[in-house]
Amino acid sequence: MLRVLAVDDEAPALGELLYLLRADPRVRSAEGAGDATEALRRIGRALEAGPDGDEGVDVVFLDIHMPGLGGLDLARLLGGFARPPLIVFVTAHEGFAVQAFDLEAVDYVLKPVRRERLAEAVRRAHDLVHAQAHAATVHPAPAPAEQIPVELGGVTRFVSVDDIAYVEAHGDYARLHTDHGSHLVRIPLSTLEERWAARGFVRIHRSHLVALARIDELRLDGGATTVRVGHAELAVSRRHARQLRDLLLRRAGG
Known part of the structure; x- marks a missing residue:
């Protein structure tokens, strides 16, 4: 099951997204962050706790337009991690899809978010996390530096x-x-x-x-x-x- 972090600077949108995510049976936990800096702190705490801890993050559902550090900038930062979480962009803007997939985003969900469309993004992320865990078991890689x-x-x-x-x-x-x-x-x-x-x-x-x-x-x-x-x-x-x-x-x- 997935450990999810949702990031959006608009409280009503974040609340709705968290409600839908927590209702999905493939989601183990879903927490929210109001901006990219808070998201980085939460992910940093997850790194301190270790990859299998309850605070771990498998997938980040990420808005693009936010004050300060934007969603695309945060995704680039996360891509430099030894074990980066998967990224799903959730945005009202269609014009960033190419940049999003250049950053190897799992999905690009447009607002207003429909339950069925979000469920498809969760399914994709769940299947990828499961496949990665299976591959690591069959062909374990050397542990990256923390x-x-x-x-x-x-x-x-x-x-x-x-x-x-x-x-x-x-x-x-x-x-x-x-x-x-x-x-x-x-x-x-x-x-x-x-x-x-x-x-x-x-x-x-x-x-x-x-x-x-x-x-x-x-x-x-x-x-x-x-x-x-x-x-x-x-x-x-x-x-x-x-x-x-x-x-x-x-x-x-x-």
């Missing part, structure tokens, strides 16, 4: 986990350090430790999580252990030092 949404000057951008060298705890927040700067996100360090263990991140201190492959040097000085990650020198707590040394030796030995 994308973390971050806010920069009021704009939501996405940072790949593969670009993160280490993470620093800030209470309920964490600061992600990359080669090009740092970003504060509202995710506890303990959550990232559990989620990214399979990607080679290790806890070296109550305040730091480090990508094992990004450690350039391990230093022992008078009983104190530190690691160098790029230009940063980070302390390793005693309780983590032995495990870290074992991991680094194992990695060096192939």
Whole structure:
């Protein structure tokens, strides 16, 4: 069943669309967003929750003309995701169909929305999601790098986990350090430790999580252990030092 996000800046149109979507038996959940920025935040939270979480988004039913970021712009942004949701445009304007299908939209539904026409768009999206899930089971692909949404000057951008060298705890927040700067996100360090263990991140201190492959040097000085990650020198707590040394030796030995 589909997890759906509907995006429209007109509240009556959004309410009607959500009513029709929730009445379709192929729709597991349908949530609404009043603009593209809110939609990006919701999809970002879905990425944090993981692809199989209840907050996940399989399909976005998207208006085209909205204040600020338009529907076509949002669709282009979503197309850059490792696992982009499917797009169905729902609009009063006929003139954007070519651009919509250039963006590989599943369907293009004109307003006022008819129940039967919307049901056909839902069917197409449902069949595609089912086919993709079946293909992934038969021929599983390597897991793509997770994308973390971050806010920069009021704009939501996405940072790949593969670009993160280490993470620093800030209470309920964490600061992600990359080669090009740092970003504060509202995710506890303990959550990232559990989620990214399979990607080679290790806890070296109550305040730091480090990508094992990004450690350039391990230093022992008078009983104190530190690691160098790029230009940063980070302390390793005693309780983590032995495990870290074992991991680094194992990695060096192939």
